[in-house]
Amino acid sequence: MGANSIVINTKEKAKAKQEDLLPGSQLAIWRPIHYLGSKLRLVDTIRETLLQIDPAEGPVCDLFAGSGTVSLALSETRDVTAVDIQEYSRTICSALLNPYPFDSLNIFNILNDAQLKHTTERLLWAMEPMISHEANCLKAAGNEDPNPICNLIEKGCIYAFEKKGCEIEDKALIKSLKETSNRLAKLESTENISTLVSRYFGGLYFSYTQAAQIDALLYFISLEGQKSKKDVLLAAVLSTASDLVNTVGKQFAQPIRPRDKSGNPKRHLIRQIQRDRNKSSFELFENWLCRYGSLVPTQNSHQAVCNDYYDFLQTYKGDLSVVYADPPYTRDHYSRFYHVLETICLRDNPDVSYMRVKGQDLLSRGIYRENRHQSPFCIKSQAPEAFDKLFASVKTFDASLLLSYSPYSVDAQGRPRVMKVESIEEIAKEYFKSVEIVSAGRISHNKLNNASLSKEVSYDAELFLICRP
Secondary structure: OOEOOOEEOHHHHHHOOOEEEOOOOOOEEEOOOOOOOOOHHHHHHHHHHHHHHOOOOOOEEEOOOOOOHHHHHHOOOOOEEEEEOOHHHHHHHHHHHOOOOOOHHHHHHHHOOHHHHHHHHHHHHHHHHHHHHHHHHHHHHHOOOOHHHHHHHHHOOHHHHHOOOOOOOOHHHHHHHHHHHHHHHHHHHHHOOOOHHHHHHEOOOEOHHHHHHHHHHHHHHHOOOOHHHHHHHHHHHHHHHHHHOOOHHHOOOOOOOOEOOOOOEOHHHHHHHHHHOOOOHHHHHHHHHHHHHOEEOOOOEEEEEEOOHHHHHHHOOOOOOEEEEOOOOEOOOHHHHOHHHHHHHHOOOOOEOEEEEOOEEEEOOOOOEOOOOOOHHHOOOOHHHHHHHHHHHHHOOOOEEEEEEOOOOHHHOOOOEOOOHHHHHHHHOOOOOEEEEEEOOOEOOOOOOOHHHOOOOOOEOOEEEEEEO
């Protein structure tokens, strides 16, 4: 592994959005993607707590690394191993922990590469019928007729059209989908260019132009042979997709619902749709690549690993002084919120899951991958064993463990937790000499921007279980 951690230069600090300097540090922390349960506001508290647990600042494992903000915060002073079962997380963590020095000239050359331009032109040609149809729909919405754009979002997925996964009554939409599908098939057969994002997610999560641009970037990146460089390029695409996605809360849990239960267009969402779909994938990619490219290595060694938490702890042969673990708290499986990012990383044309609706098997509305990861920490019957395995495995390293968990007050009517903190504490005491529970401070969790989920806020929404061998 290279000697890599991150310090972002002063000029980039001034430009970067949503970032903070850690106290007493040159390290700037920023959010690579919109991430449910992000520890962005807690990174300094986590770092200081780990310093108290392990003053020697030995090697640390960030066991459920997610968007990498904790790994990034720890990387300045420790060797970090970031572990997550999702490939998109490994990609982002690799880009943060092992930066590649893209400068403005490198980025200019990338965006003006002849291969990238040719691929983009061909993909935009293939997508042109749907691009034109979408433009007409947005124009109609501006003229007080939002129904066409609502139809497009609800029934405009090319993959679903090809699989006959939904019934479409809009004749103009059918004609555009058919022509685009034919062009995409011709392009794939003659030029071997992947059209995955355009087929699966165009119209649904992104505009068709945005989807084609992302596909062009992914094809260009696939030709890159240097792993560290490729990870940074791909991470910039993931950050771009997270900013572009046209959904409430910038998550991929489900496409936007443009109509209310009575079938009337939600006019406040039409403005968001128009705004989000006018953004350029290339412009955002350039901004993100500039941010990733400005990260500077220090003298610590890091690695990012795509693996199950238990499998990693069973097979890892290196030294660990301390483990930071942030497993899921609720029954919400995180993979549903980031399945598009996972598919972008894997680029594997996955089968899509079905759902049973009124006696019919229909393609899942969100075009979810089949066999998405289901965390045992999110399943009530499996969570106790999952925690037992976690504690037992960390014990074999003779390492300390800092566990983040969120309490649940029945009176507050919050999102139900899979286990009570007291129950987790009892399991931990079987493996550690000392188990201490402390408050992580007055913070509250993101409620998915959904009014139905916005229960009373608990400002003691995070606890730390400090487990010492």
